[in-house]
Amino acid sequence: MSTPETGDVAMTTPKADDILRVEHISKRYGAVTALVDVNLRLGRGEVLGLIGDNGAGKSTLIKIICGFQPPTSGRILLNGEEVHLTSVTQARSLGIDVVYQDLALIPQLTVYQNMFLNREQVRWPLLRNRSMRKAAKEQIDAIGITTLKSVDLEVASLSGGQRQAIAVARSVYSDAKVLLLDEPLAAMGVKEGAAILDLVRGLKDRGISIIMIAHNYGQVLEVCDRVNLLQGGKITFDKYRQDTSLEELTEMVVSEYRKALEDRHRSASGTITGS
Amino acid sequence: MSDVSETAERSPETFGTAPDQRRNGSSVLSRAATMFLKQREASVLAIAVILFIYFATTTTAFVSHGSIVNIAQFMAPYVVIGIGLVLLMVCGEIDLSVGFVWMLSPYVMHFFVDSGIPTFLAIVITILLLAVVIGGINGVVTTVFGVPSLITTLGSGYIIFGYALTISSAQQINLPPESLGLGRWFGGAPWSEIIWATVLVVIFQIILTRTRWGLYTVSVGGNLLGARESGIRVNRIKIGNFMMCAGLGALAGILEAFKNNIIDPSAGQLAVVLYALAGVVIGGTAMLGGSGTMIGLWLGVLVLAILQDGFNLRGISSNKFQIILGAAILLAMIANTYLTRLRSAGRLQSKA
Numbered sequence A: 001m002s003t004p005e006t007g008d009v010a011m012t013t014p015k016a017d018d019i020l021r022v023e024h025i026s027k028r029y030g031a032v033t034a035l036v037d038v039n040l041r042l043g044r045g046e047v048l049g050l051i052g053d054n055g056a057g058k059s060t061l062i063k064i065i066c067g068f069q070p071p072t073s074g075r076i077l078l079n080g081e082e083v084h085l086t087s088v089t090q091a092r093s094l095g096i097d098v099v100y101q102d103l104a105l106i107p108q109l110t111v112y113q114n115m116f117l118n119r120e121q122v123r124w125p126l127l128r129n130r131s132m133r134k135a136a137k138e139q140i141d142a143i144g145i146t147t148l149k150s151v152d153l154e155v156a157s158l159s160g161g162q163r164q165a166i167a168v169a170r171s172v173y174s175d176a177k178v179l180l181l182d183e184p185l186a187a188m189g190v191k192e193g194a195a196i197l198d199l200v201r202g203l204k205d206r207g208i209s210i211i212m213i214a215h216n217y218g219q220v221l222e223v224c225d226r227v228n229l230l231q232g233g234k235i236t237f238d239k240y241r242q243d244t245s246l247e248e249l250t251e252m253v254v255s256e257y258r259k260a261l262e263d264r265h266r267s268a269s270g271t272i273t274g275s
Numbered sequence B: 001m002s003d004v005s006e007t008a009e010r011s012p013e014t015f016g017t018a019p020d021q022r023r024n025g026s027s028v029l030s031r032a033a034t035m036f037l038k039q040r041e042a043s044v045l046a047i048a049v050i051l052f053i054y055f056a057t058t059t060t061a062f063v064s065h066g067s068i069v070n071i072a073q074f075m076a077p078y079v080v081i082g083i084g085l086v087l088l089m090v091c092g093e094i095d096l097s098v099g100f101v102w103m104l105s106p107y108v109m110h111f112f113v114d115s116g117i118p119t120f121l122a123i124v125i126t127i128l129l130l131a132v133v134i135g136g137i138n139g140v141v142t143t144v145f146g147v148p149s150l151i152t153t154l155g156s157g158y159i160i161f162g163y164a165l166t167i168s169s170a171q172q173i174n175l176p177p178e179s180l181g182l183g184r185w186f187g188g189a190p191w192s193e194i195i196w197a198t199v200l201v202v203i204f205q206i207i208l209t210r211t212r213w214g215l216y217t218v219s220v221g222g223n224l225l226g227a228r229e230s231g232i233r234v235n236r237i238k239i240g241n242f243m244m245c246a247g248l249g250a251l252a253g254i255l256e257a258f259k260n261n262i263i264d265p266s267a268g269q270l271a272v273v274l275y276a277l278a279g280v281v282i283g284g285t286a287m288l289g290g291s292g293t294m295i296g297l298w299l300g301v302l303v304l305a306i307l308q309d310g311f312n313l314r315g316i317s318s319n320k321f322q323i324i325l326g327a328a329i330l331l332a333m334i335a336n337t338y339l340t341r342l343r344s345a346g347r348l349q350s351k352a
């Protein structure tokens, strides 16, 4: 079993054709250190599940890989070559796309306007609204979002799950090679969640490499080829699905929790005896 | 933005609910009413029409050439700066300095004409210069230094105010005689200023609803972080809108100078900004960003102009008029909120 304090955690062996590699990434927000020394790899056509506690730094890592924010240090290799990501738009042009945890939808815009935000079809100077609306409708039908009445509704009027489906749909149709999904199942009902998992499998079949964050380990094991745990700003666990189990993942996190409790208990009683 | 297609999507249902003749007639009416109410501009248009009918039937000379020209001339400059204010409010900012740009710009134009630049070019240079310098400073201070735009433009407004007073010695000056011919096109002729205002409203309504710039302006005001996460360069959008607002302020100042045939240090200033803001919010632009309308602005300022003209013709003193103006702003806003609520209720109903 891996221990969080070691640097020499058992890791899966890198492959020559890994599509993405993240090396020694750290990220500080002023006094807060979100990531200490993250090393992570993503195989070609692989679905990687990224798990970790609230505040572990999962979203921070995703936002670095998608070009939204620069790391404090470390580097990113895409297809074996170092890339300097300067913006979301540039990362997207390199084939990296993302579904943010907060979804990044604009409530006052319609569904189709959101789906094409910053990738509009334009016949200068006007937007090609009709053609975007048609394409959005087709995409939504194709991925099976059936509860949505119209792509002309304002996003403000949709349910949380519908919004999430739209955020996923717009990244799915972006011809990305690497797709980052930050808790794409958070607001989903059972049926909708299953549909998104199907979608993830379909994307994998199309050869897209995916990093998916989720808190439900059952769902993670259902679609992911490999699981990484982010803990204390580092990857402390990295195993293929066949080498791990729901029990192991749960036990690992729960024991971590117990240890933290004991630590707190010990230091609390220590303070009392000391004073 | 979504009106056309939502209506299209709704029509089959409406036909479906009209099996017999009698209900058919009323459903056409109610459909027309729903369609009307669905427009954000509907409530303010209704208010303008009601006020117009009220004054037309109760006040002599309200529907006369002189009175209509008066309304048109009165509203035009507020519409022009209101366009800039709508752009900024949609992206979540405000500009109090635009009234001082209005005050300064004819002096700057005069300076360029004096230096031997032809009038048309002088006007263009003045507008571009003030747009880039003042709008640019407002935008950069707000976005890069994170100063709330209310404060930024309060500060820059005072600076421009002091600068304009200094270079003009707080004196009126006459327009350069060689500019007066072209000046007819820039506010000198009775209808020219309202034509400018109206054409600009149409252009900017299209920009706001049908172009990438407008889409990004709404996005920035609707969800700043989301816009940034989507890869929109939000500071660029805001700075650009500050520039457009300042440029429109400069144009308004020049139009007013030619209309009044004098360059006057008491023109513009904070009062015109507040007046235009009244038109903006009566017209249905959200205070909190993310949505706005140029056509609503035009109508909102029209409401103010009708009130001004109507009560003026009825001999109400301009002192008392302030009370009426304040009450009108409050009433129009209450009506607006109420109708908006009705509108969204209607939408929910039709979806069910």
Ligand SMILES: Nc1ncnc2c1ncn2[C@@H]1O[C@H](COP(=O)(O)OP(=O)(O)OP(=O)(O)O)[C@@H](O)[C@H]1O
Pocket: A029, A032, A033, A034, A052, A053, A054, A055, A056, A057, A058, A059, A060, A061, A101
């Ligand atoms: N913009 C920011 N400014 C300052 N601190 C931040 C910022 N974003 C994240 N943090 C901090 O970085 C740490 C990691 O946050 P992050 O959002 O990456 O966690 P997470 O693993 O995604 O958690 P969750 O499961 O709750 O989504 C937290 O302590 C958070 O407070």
Ligand SMILES: [Mg+2]
Pocket: A058, A059, A060, A101, A182
């Ligand atoms: Mg997160």
